[in-house]
Amino acid sequence: xxxxxxxxxxxxxxxxxxxxxxxxxxxxxxxxxxxxxxxxxxxxxxxxxxxxxxxxxxxxxxxxxxxxxxxxxxxxxxxxxxxxxxxxxxxxxxxxxxxxxxxxxxxxxxxxxxxxxxxxxxxxxxxxxxxxxxxxxxxxxxxxxxxxxxxxxxxxxxxxxxxxxxxxxxxxxxxxxxxxxxxxxxxxxxxxxxxxxxxxxxxxxxxxxxxxxxxxxxxxxxxxxxxxxxxxxxxxxxxxxxxxxxxxxxxxxxxxxxxxxxxxxxxxxxxxxxxxxxxxxxxxxxxxxxxxxxxxxxxxxxxxxxxxxxxxxxxxxxxxxxxxxx
Numbered sequence: 001x002x003x004x005x006x007x008x009x010x011x012x013x014x015x016x017x018x019x020x021x022x023x024x025x026x027x028x029x030x031x032x033x034x035x036x037x038x039x040x041x042x043x044x045x046x047x048x049x050x051x052x053x054x055x056x057x058x059x060x061x062x063x064x065x066x067x068x069x070x071x072x073x074x075x076x077x078x079x080x081x082x083x084x085x086x087x088x089x090x091x092x093x094x095x096x097x098x099x100x101x102x103x104x105x106x107x108x109x110x111x112x113x114x115x116x117x118x119x120x121x122x123x124x125x126x127x128x129x130x131x132x133x134x135x136x137x138x139x140x141x142x143x144x145x146x147x148x149x150x151x152x153x154x155x156x157x158x159x160x161x162x163x164x165x166x167x168x169x170x171x172x173x174x175x176x177x178x179x180x181x182x183x184x185x186x187x188x189x190x191x192x193x194x195x196x197x198x199x200x201x202x203x204x205x206x207x208x209x210x211x212x213x214x215x216x217x218x219x220x221x222x223x224x225x226x227x228x229x230x231x232x233x234x235x236x237x238x239x240x241x242x243x244x245x246x247x248x249x250x251x252x253x254x255x256x257x258x259x260x261x262x263x264x265x266x267x268x269x270x271x272x273x274x275x276x277x278x279x280x281x282x283x284x285x286x287x288x289x290x291x292x293x294x295x296x297x298x299x300x301x302x303x304x305x306x307x308x309x310x311x312x313x314x315x316x317x318x319x320x321x322x323x324x325x326x
Contacts, residue, residue, distance in 0.1 A: 004145070005034045013058070020070060038072065062206075080305035223236070232259040233260065240269075243273055
């Protein structure tokens with residue numbers, strides 16, 4: 001039996017290269033090794049975006065196009081939409097009855113977002129209880145592994161505690177999912193901060209070659225290198241952060257000393273980066289354009305995937321109801 005993996009992504013629209021290297025690349029790798037369920041977490045969007053839902057439907061389409069164009073295979077994995085599988089809501093309701101409020105209030109993300117997000121009212125039942133919905137998403141499919149970074153381990157521990165409490169009260173139904181630790185490289189954006197849509201500093205997977213080149217041309221480099229004749233330091237260069245990923249190692253080995261002795265300038269260095277980044281993304285971008293021509297592609301994919309997910313979730317919910325004696 002393969003280990004079963006469940007993971008979701010909130011639909012925020014087009015993905016940037018930070019999303020690819022942080023999450024999607026790992027999903028694509030493990031889809032050949034494990035039984036994978038990957039879902040669009042549209043109900044999770046409502047925990048913070050409940051006041052303006054107009055963009056969610058389009059965001060779902062753009063995100064799923066990126067998933068499939070860049071290598072997620074619906075034949076190998078179950079790709080579905082959370083809200084099309086009502087068992088997520090049913091199990092979320094049941095788990096909310098047994099989850100102590102103190103577990104939710106100590107969630108580090110809850111505290112952090114309350115402190116940092118001032119433009120939205122997050123003092124809602126849904127936002128406080130989102131770890132319960134997350135637990136339902138995972139244990140509904142009896143996942144044994146959940147891909148997370150080191151900083152997300154406290155979130156997964158809440159899921160494990162909720163599963164443990166259900167089993168203690170009603171009998172053994174749900175496995176306690178273990179972490180599938182993944183390294184998440186921190187990609188710097190055009191301005192040197194973490195690449196993020198909210199900072200408007202991202203290179204998108206679906207950008208054209210021309211858009212990518214223009215963005216890289218504006219990218220920060222070594223802030224101390226003011227003139228072409230100044231020696232640079234690749235270790236603090238923002239653009240070189242991407243060189244490490246996209247430029248072949250032998251060429252990096254040439255660029256580093258050339259930068260340090262000012263025999264190569266930032267403009268030339270950025271042209272090299274743009275060339276290799278565009279070459280790497282070109283076949284996937286072409287595939288995405290092809291998929292975009294099929295107007296019903298994403299809807300059909302998610303409908304079919306949700307039917308497959310429902311077969312599993314229906315059987316698991318039958319077990320949970322029997323354990324509850326409902």
